[in-house]
Amino acid sequence: MNSQPESHQSLLSFPFIFAILGLVWYLFLWTVGLLGCRTGRRRYRMRPRSPLATAPPNSVHGVSILRPLKGLDANLYENLESTFTQEYPNFEIILSVADEQDQALPVARELISKYPSINSRIIIGEEVVGVNPKVNNLIRSYHEATHDILWVIDSGVSVAPGTLARSVDLLEPSTQTNLPKRRVALVHHVPFASCSRREAFLNTNHAKMYLAINAASIESCVVGKSNLYRRSDLERxxxxxxPRVHMVSENDQDCTHGLAAFGKFLAEDNMIASALWHELDLRHDLSCDVAHNVIGKMSLSDYVWRRVRWIRVRKHMVLAATILEPLTENLIASSIAAASFRYLFGIPIWLFLVIHHAAWLWVDLDVYESLAGHPLPADRRWQFISAWCLRELLALPIWFLAMLGNEVIWRGKKYEVLRAGEVKRTSGDGIRRGLFTRWRQKDIDYQPLLSNHSDT
Structure with a gap:
């Protein structure tokens, strides 16, 4: 008589519930991963030429390309030149530096001389509106730009010649067919790194999740290395x-609007995208182009602390997602799934893990090849796989390290991350001591408005 209650009780036991939840979570992660893989295949393996590339200048929307510069980034000349060679008939380029002694200035001037037919100029001197040096560097360019459409692109990024035309196609569609229900306010480009350690993160797991989230379009998810948006939208x-109401209140009139409002955030790119999404109820779209991010040589220390910085900023913006992040990582997810499959179906753990890691790596490599536009070269295959394995092993230790603190170092300056992703400058020499120590600080104090002139 007690057999049925005992059987019912065994079905509700903790191991059984744990196994079912682990199985559901594992299937969910594979759904997300395969969605990212499918999106990569469909969007990035074919990059058609836009008709805007050969249109008359007066028939297309003008675009102001804003490139903030600081120092000699790896591949700087080629990165900047990629915007001078855009196949688009109506654009201007504004290169900005905070310091008139900046080493990037000779490179910028050389390119302006090389392309005299391109409407381009240099702005020297920042306007301090917050703690974010990139925003401070961009403020004057933002206000002086001729056109409403702005393309803000980091100095460490190069792009293909057809990128601008294809991006404007998405931001300002020429036809009314197949339009989304909500207007596109921002077009962004998925980052594609060239450093082996960052390749194993940005071009695989990060890209896979990034593509999937944007394909589902359920929430804002933007990295700001290369973004197009309208100044008229940002000013709102x-x-x-x-959410914005139709009538502006008196309290709202006292708020700072536009780019200056984001000077208090370290991740201003993500906040701008989120503001356009939530405040104006507008949407984003991904171009079929990538933002090539040439890093150069990166030490293990640089990689670890860069990841720590991202996580520490993110945990103050999306805490729940950051807490769940370890459960999305390969090793923890596969361990949970292996235990679940062993309990439910009797599959040996070692056999499951071998199949899982092979399949997971195959999907990550497929995402890489979609973004790169070519297969991974044979002579770099084992180097890439070793970096991929190191990335997987370091994921959990990096997460714990990030969750234990709130300070980050960015471009030699130390910040404390506050609620909602705001930051404040903190005292210190900007040097990491102890485990993974290679941070150096070049300049402690932030110099406001070093000069106030344009170089045309």
């Missing part, structure tokens, strides 16, 4: 992420 948001 203030970073509060609260």
């Amino acid at each position: 948001v203030n970073g509060s992420l609260k």
Whole structure:
């Protein structure tokens, strides 16, 4: 008589519930991963030429390309030149530096001389509106730009010649067919790194999740290395992420709007995208182009602390997602799934793990090849796989390290991350001591508005 209750009780035991939850979570992760893989195949393996590339200049929307510069980034000349060679008939380029002694200035001047037919100029001197040096560097360019459409692109990024035309196609569609329900306010490009350690993160797991989230379009998810948006839209948001009402209140008039409102955030790119999404109820779209990010040589220390910085900023913006992040990582997810499959189906753990890691690596490599536009070269295959394995092993230790603190170092300056992703400058020499120590600080104090002139 007690057999049925005992059987029912065994079905509700903790191991059984754990196994079912582990199985459901594992299937969910594979759904996300395969969606990212499919999106990569469909969007990036074919990059058609836009008709805007050969259109008359007066028939297309003008674009102001804003490139903030600081120092000699790896591949700087080629990165900047890629914007001078865009196949688009109506654009201007504004290169900005905070310091008139900046080493990037000779490179910028050489390119302006090389392409005299391109409407381009240099702005020297920042305007301090917050703690974010990139925003401070961009403020004057933002206000002086001729056109409403702005393309903000980091100095460490190069792009293909057809990128601008294809991006404007998405931001300003020429036909009314197949339009999304909500207007596209921002077009972004998935980062594609060339450093082996960052390749194993940005071009695989990160890209896979990035593509999947944007394909589902359920929430804002933007990395700001290369973004197009309208200044008129940005002037309507203030970073509060609260939906805008039709009538502007008196309190709202006291708020800072536009780019200056995001100077208090370290991840201004993500906040701008979120503000356009939540405050204006507009949407984003991914171009079929990538933002090539040439890193150069990166030490293990540089890689670890860069990841730590991202996680520490993110945990103050999306805490729940950051807490769940370890469960999305390969080793933890596969361990949970192996235990679940062993309990439910009797599959040996070692056999499951061998099949899982091979399949996981295959999907990551497929995403890489979609973004790269070519297979991984044979002579770099084992180097890539070793970096991929190191990335998987370091994921959990990096996460713990990031969750234990709130300070980050960016471009030699130390910041404390506050609520909602805001930051404040903190005292210190900007040097990491102890485990993974290779940070150096070149300049402690932030110099406001070193000069106030344009170089045309």
